[in-house]
Structure formats: C-alpha cells, structure tokens
Amino acid sequence: MTHIGFIGTGVMGRSMAMHLLKAGYPVSIYTRTKEKAEDLLKEGAVWRETAEELAGHSDVIMTMVGYPSDVEELYLGDHGILNAAKSGTYVIDMTTSKPSLAIHIYELAKQKGIYSIDAPVSGGDVGAREARLSIMAGGDKEAFEACLPIFSIIGKNIVYQGPAGSGQHTKMCNQIAIAAGMIGVSEAIAYAHSAGLDPENVLKSISAGAAGSWSLSNLAPRMLKDDFEPGFYVKHFLKDMSIAIEEAEQMNMEVPGLALAHKLYTELSEKGEAESGTQALYKLWKSPSEN
Amino acid sequence: MTHIGFIGTGVMGRSMAMHLLKAGYPVSIYTRTKEKAEDLLKEGAVWRETAEELAGHSDVIMTMVGYPSDVEELYLGDHGILNAAKSGTYVIDMTTSKPSLAIHIYELAKQKGIYSIDAPVSGGDVGAREARLSIMAGGDKEAFEACLPIFSIIGKNIVYQGPAGSGQHTKMCNQIAIAAGMIGVSEAIAYAHSAGLDPENVLKSISAGAAGSWSLSNLAPRMLKDDFEPGFYVKHFLKDMSIAIEEAEQMNMEVPGLALAHKLYTELSEKGEAESGTQALYKLWKSPSEN
DSSP: OOOEEEEOOSHHHHHHHHHHHHTTOOEEEEOSSGGGGHHHHHTTOEEOSSHHHHHHTOSEEEEOOSSHHHHHHHHHSTTSHHHHSOTTOEEEEOSOOOHHHHHHHHHHHHHTTOEEEEOOEESHHHHHHTTOEEEEEESOHHHHHHHHHHHHHHEEEEEEEESTTHHHHHHHHHHHHHHHHHHHHHHHHHHHHHTTOOHHHHHHHHTTSTTOBHHHHHTHHHHHTTOOOOSSBHHHHHHHHHHHHHHHHHTTOOOHHHHHHHHHHHHHIIIIITTSBGGGGGGGGSOTTTO | OOOEEEEOOSHHHHHHHHHHHHTTOOEEEEOSSGGGGHHHHHTTOEEOSSHHHHHHTOSEEEEOOSSHHHHHHHHHSTTSHHHHSOTTOEEEEOSOOOHHHHHHHHHHHHHTTOEEEEOOEESHHHHHHTTOEEEEEESOHHHHHHHHHHHHHHEEEEEEEESTTHHHHHHHHHHHHHHHHHHHHHHHHHHHHHTTOOHHHHHHHHTTSTTOBHHHHHTHHHHHTTOOOOSSBHHHHHHHHHHHHHHHHHTTOOOHHHHHHHHHHHHHIIIIITTSBGGGGGGGGSOTTTO
16 A cells, blocks of 8 residues: 655645545655644554654655745755655655756656656645645656546646646746736725725626636635635745746746736735735725725 | 617627617617628618717617717717707617716716616627626616616626716726736746746646636637637727726726736737737737747
C-alpha cells in the first residue's frame, strides 16, 4: 500500500489529508503546529516529528504550506525532503509557489531518482472540504499519471499542464484573471452604491450576463453583507500576485491590470486587512463613515 | 391594440422589433438606413419617414440607437419624439446612454404627460436574437409595470432598478465589472502564451473555478482562435466606459480599473481596432510578428 506523507495541515491541507485517510491510505503527518493535525491523528494518521522523518517513511510526499520560502526550506534544506526521501519517491508540492522554484526542485529531485510534480490547486477551503479542487499539474507526464489515483481523491478538475513549473504557471494565470477582475467587481458595487441603486438588485441584473463571474456571484454578496471573513486571505493573494509579477518581468511581459491590483491590495494590507478575505478590496471604496 | 414604434434597427434592434412583430403587435419602424429594416417590413412592419411621423402613430416608442448624441437628437430635437408623441405615450430608450440624459428626458416627458423609461439591455446580439436579454429599467414603477408585457417578449431577466436613470446606472455597473475583467482575461491568456503553456488547456483548469467569468469562457477562446469579429464593438465599449468615467467623476468616485481599461481600449482603437470585438484587447499583448 502506498504510504503518503502529508506536510502542512492548514485549512486546506487538513481537508485534503482527511480525504486520503478516509480513502484508506496510510497517512503520516508533519506540520508546524501539531494541534492543527489532531483531527487527523484521531482518524488514524501517524505523527512524524520532522519533515526528514516523514520523508523516510513515505512513498508519496505531499506539501501544502504557505510561502515559496517554506517550500524551499522543506525541500532543499539540509534536513529537507530531497535529502531524506528514498529514490523512487513521488514529491508533490500543492502550495501556490514560484514556477522557477518548482523547476529547480524538479531538477534536483531527478538527480536523486525522485519524481517531482508541482500541483497547485484552486477551489479554496470549500473545494478542499468537498474534494472538488481544480488541480493544475506540471512535471513528467508518467509521474503525473502515477499520481492520478491520489489526485482524484481530493480533486475533480485534474489537468496535466506540461513540464515542471507548468502547474505553477497555470495557477498564476488563474490568479492574474482574478486580480483585475476583483477591481472590476469592487468598482461596480461601489458605483451602484454611489449612484443610489440597490446593489443587491443590481446583482440580479448583471450577475447572469456578460459581466458575470465567480467573484461577482460569490464575493460581491459578501461585500454587501460586510462579511470580510477570509475564504482566501489578502496576504496570500498578495504573495501570489508578487510571484506572477516577478515571472511576468522575467518574460518581458507587461501586466498593468495585475500591477494595479497588487498596488490596491498592498494599500489594503497596509490598512490592516492582510488577514481579511480578498473581498475586502471593496473597503477601499467605502467612505470612512461606513467602515 | 398597442401600437409600437421602433427606432434603430441595427443588429440588436432588428431582432427585438422582429420578436414584437411575431408576437402580434402592430409595429412601425423608422431607422437611418431603410435597408436595415427590410426584413421587418416584409414581416408586416409599417415604414415611417421620420421619427416625428412614427411618434404620432405610436402608443409605445422604443429606441435602440448608437450614442447619447443620437438619443438626445431623437428625443429632444425640434422634430423629436417628445414634441410629436401624444400625451399618455410610453417612451423606452434601450440604448446604453447617459444616466443624466435619461433623467432629463424623463423630466421633460413628464411635463407632457409622457411616460419615460430608461431600459438598457445586456446579452448582445445573441441575447437579442434568442429573446433572452437582461433588461435593467429606470423610471416610474407603474410605467415599468405597464411595459412588462412588451419587455417579456424580448427579454428574460427583467429588473426594475429605481427612478429615472437607474437603468442606465445599472448598465454602467455591468460595463464597469466587464472593463477591468477584460484586462485580467487578456493578461492571463498572454501570460499562458509567454510561459509556454497551452492556453486552451489552461482554460480547462481555470474557467470553472474562482477565476471563472463569462469573458473567460466566451471571449478567451475567441482570442485563441484569432477571432476578433465583433460580438460587442470596441467603439461602443469605449463609449460606455466614457459615460461611466464621467458619471463616476461627478460622484467623486475613483475608478482606477475602469480608467486603465479605458486607456488600453483607447490605445487599441487608435491601432485601428475600433470596429473589432472587445476580445481584441488581447492584441495589445501579442507580439507584432503574431499580429
């Protein structure tokens, strides 16, 4: 039986690891804050004290952490995954991280006979909980196919996007499309408000047509209810946009919409909203009296 | 039987007038280019030589023309609709036009005992053809309700948005949400291309999730096929964005996403793309060799 090691049991990682456990896989866990793994340990997961220990006991290692720096440390550190994993192990980073780092990890892994796949996801906490994440994968196609049984337990829309880094690049496309789109949604709601319209009624007119989007249908109603709880954190969106801007620069590509979104979200974060959900962008348009 | 006068038989107006004819209404037509009304005349519509003549013979007058200046001339000119229509007539402007002009027409109409409704639509040529336009209406609620039987012949999502001008303001919200969104879609596709991904495959990963939008599902595939035929003209979108920017200025509201979209579409228009569809925005990111 394939032994899975799972590192990073935040809101999303926890749901993903739980689905794997319930599907019958033996799962080892390592995460920074052990309390966050308690549900999983109760369900039969085995606790490992370090990433190194976990790596030595796993056939497939999945990581779902916060920042590229975390990924780098986990995989490339002296006591990191690539030093500890056996030849023939599959390592799957599902964190949204740098395409260049994914390629670097892939190359080092390959030298050690380890198969590396970058497989970031979209679908958020709800998608993770309901096992219908969209998984965008990069790496060797054979390695991707070998991992399909595992992917299909946690996701629904699983697409192989090409060589190492392609999963991360695809996730960047996802975030780029969202970035400028969120400005449009915020401005539309703010305009409705300023023009004296009933914004909920406006949504009835515009959500189903050419202006329609996931953000308009799912986040605009939260803006109107002053619900700024994080489905997706401002701080994580900023991290993703920074990566995309850096990659775009390396490709000599102009991204004025993405740059504007990054500027506005930075402003928002500086106003103390880093831990809010991305729909808090709308707060930039609310008059101080309404805040 | 209610006599309908229809002015403006462009791509959308023609389909709308045809539905009204087929529903059994007597329809009079006036439009700048008579040939564009030929199908309708064959179907039994009555030709009128001027807007003035049409107005005198109609209980309900519907207009679907190009620019606010056309609306102004049609309604407010010496031989315009408001001078020629009988008291008790309903006038419905379905052009996307200025909220302030809609309010002005409403006020002048009211003095003459004429009911004015601003009722711009979204859904494009396809929505008009399939009689499933989204209709966003402003004006007196009783007048709106009196016109509902007519609206329901050409539209599906018919929402009363409030007093005169509210229909136009709602349409501005629609265009504002689209504006920044189109930048996001163009940048995402351009990034996919630059990163060496297969953009069609990327769409499979990102269209159904949080990055999903009508534009991504309907216009991105046209970008990839080099299909820049107009579903919605760049020149008309620019007109709409100009109105929205002007209105936002009057409300002291900042619209950086809309302003950026207006700047990019102006650039596109100056490159000779005014008659292209809005998806041609993507051309700004294509290298000269690909154009």
